[in-house]
Amino acid sequence: MSENAKELKEKLMMKERKGAADYSADLLKEADAYCEGYKTFLDNSRTEREAVSYVKALAEKEGFTPFEPDKKYQPGDRVYIVNREKAIGLAVIGKSGTDHGVKLAIAHIDSPRIDLKPNPLYESNGLALFKTHYYGGIKKYQWTTVPLALHGRVVKLDGSVVDIRIGDDPKDECFLITDLLPHLDKEMATKTMSKAFTGEDLNILIGSLPFDDSDEKDLIALNVMKILNDRFGIEESDFLSAELNFCPAYPTRDVGFDRSMIGGYGHDDKCCAYPSVTALFETKIPESTCITYLTDKEETGSDGNTGMQSDFLRYFIYDLAKVDGNEGYRVLSKSKCLSADVNAAFDPTFSSAYEPKNCSFINEGVVISKYTGHGGKYDTSDASAEFMGEIRAMLAKNNVKWQVGELGKVDIGGGGTIAKYVANMNVDVVDLGIPVLCMHAPFEVISKADIYMAHKAFYGLFN
Numbered sequence: 220m221s222e223n224a225k226e227l228k229e230k231l232m233m234k235e236r237k238g239a240a241d242y243s244a245d246l247l248k249e250a251d252a253y254c255e256g257y258k259t260f261l262d263n264s265r266t267e268r269e270a271v272s273y274v275k276a277l278a279e280k281e282g283f284t285p286f287e288p289d290k291k292y293q294p295g296d297r298v299y300i301v302n303r304e305k306a307i308g309l310a311v312i313g314k315s316g317t318d319h320g321v322k323l324a325i326a327h328i329d330s331p332r333i334d335l336k337p338n339p340l341y342e343s344n345g346l347a348l349f350k351t352h353y354y355g356g357i358k359k360y361q362w363t364t365v366p367l368a369l370h371g372r373v374v375k376l377d378g379s380v381v382d383i384r385i386g387d388d389p390k391d392e393c394f395l396i397t398d399l400l401p402h403l404d405k406e407m408a409t410k411t412m413s414k415a416f417t418g419e420d421l422n423i424l425i426g427s428l429p430f431d432d433s434d435e436k437d438l439i440a441l442n443v444m445k446i447l448n449d450r451f452g453i454e455e456s457d458f459l460s461a462e463l464n465f466c467p468a469y470p471t472r473d474v475g476f477d478r479s480m481i482g483g484y485g486h487d488d489k490c491c492a493y494p495s496v497t498a499l500f501e502t503k504i505p506e507s508t509c510i511t512y513l514t515d516k517e518e519t520g521s522d523g524n525t526g527m528q529s530d531f532l533r534y535f536i537y538d539l540a541k542v543d544g545n546e547g548y549r550v551l552s553k554s555k556c557l558s559a560d561v562n563a564a565f566d567p568t569f570s571s572a573y574e575p576k577n578c579s580f581i582n583e584g585v586v587i588s589k590y591t592g593h594g595g596k597y598d599t600s601d602a603s604a605e606f607m608g609e610i611r612a613m614l615a616k617n618n619v620k621w622q623v624g625e626l627g628k629v630d631i632g633g634g635g636t637i638a639k640y641v642a643n644m645n646v647d648v649v650d651l652g653i654p655v656l657c658m659h660a661p662f663e664v665i666s667k668a669d670i671y672m673a674h675k676a677f678y679g680l681f682n
């Protein structure tokens with residue numbers, strides 16, 4: 220290459236990817252320390268309810284108090300608001316309040332899992348099992364023969380509430396979905412992946428001992444119910460008013476000889492929820508009011524009163540606007556949001572699914588997805604050039620390493636986030652999150668440096 224071409228290339232062309240080589244040893248150390256808090260959060264936030272209660276407790280320690288709608292807050296005041304125990308908003312009041320719009324970071328705290336059906340309990344050929352209906356997009360075979368823990372809540376007929384959490388402690392019992400042995404799966408092996416394992420096959424093994432040796436039917440199911448009754452005071456009909464979820468029963472762990480990555484259940488999207496929370500905690504007296512909102516139901520389409528399509532966040536912003544003497548809709552129209560959600564990290568084993576110039580890589584920093592959706596840009600809000608320019612400048616100013624990411628090749632699949640629902644409120648929004656390997660599997664992988672970059676990115680947005 221001539222000297223001129225080299226100089227010109229440096230000046231005009233994109234730099235080559237360098238992965239973690241861009242990070243100093245000190246930064247990697249900081250990232251490692253930061254991730255200890257994240258791992259504890261993830262282990263204590265299997266479900267959206269658990270995530271809300273964990274974040275609420277953290278926020279109270281950081282000086283956040285329950286939001287009072289008609290109270291005039293001062294710059295630097297810290298408030299939180301909880302929606303039905305499944306979504307939480309945290310705000311730090313800014314010097315100019317809502318006058319110039321608010322700054323938003325929004326992540327979801329629900330993750331794919333296995334939910335119980337309303338009538339789950341049955342017995343067949345010497346075993347007791349639960350019928351389930353999976354939650355979110357899963358590759359069903361990945362969830363078989365994995366130890367599962369039971370998390371959730373039962374509301375009894377008298378209105379009393381029982382919270383259940385069994386299986387996380389290695390000394391606890393655990394549960395699993397069975398699978399056929401390779402010796403007998405000749406017929407199964409000829410089927411396509413989606414037909415080899417169907418939703419009705421996701422039955423959970425829960426017991427094998429009968430209550431006694433009488434001639435009554437279904438004594439194994441009865442024995443399971445007796446154990447549950449002794450422990451939690453519930454009877455079979457109480458399943459009718461319950462939310463019981465099966466999640467992987469193992470803790471979050473470091474991955475790789477160099478311990479540069481973290482494996483765990485539910486990175487999507489708690490690996491974005493956590494940095495949006497910690498970045499707000501570090502925000503003292505911002506210019507505009509800053510809000511981190513953690514929402515539910517993203518994995519099933521964001522519907523429902525705790526999902527992003529609900530008016531809950533809108534009304535919270537309206538309340539903040541009202542005491543400032545502003546119209547809520549005007550505040551929204553001036554607001555900026557980072558929709559904090561994960562994207563698919565390039566996997567060299569399945570490289571044909573990705574378009575390497577426009578997908579995200581582990582250790583390349585946070586990933587910005589200008590648009591999500593699928594073939595022909597359906598179902599996306601697609602951030603404007605202006606807003607992309609603004610966020611790009613913000614990231615450069617805050618020394619945040621970042622990359623762009625499309626979700627795989629055009630026409631090969633696709634997916635959505637909450638961004639379009641925020642955009643529909645007339646807010647400027649773009650997706651900024653973390654690349655994940657094995658997304659939606661019972662054990663997903665992210666890089667420590669990337670989640671630390673996300674913390675810096677959200678801090679940059681707020682400050």
Ligand code: MN
Nearest residue numbers: 487488560561
């Ligand atoms: Mn997600």
Ligand code: MN
Nearest residue numbers: 487488518659
């Ligand atoms: Mn997801």
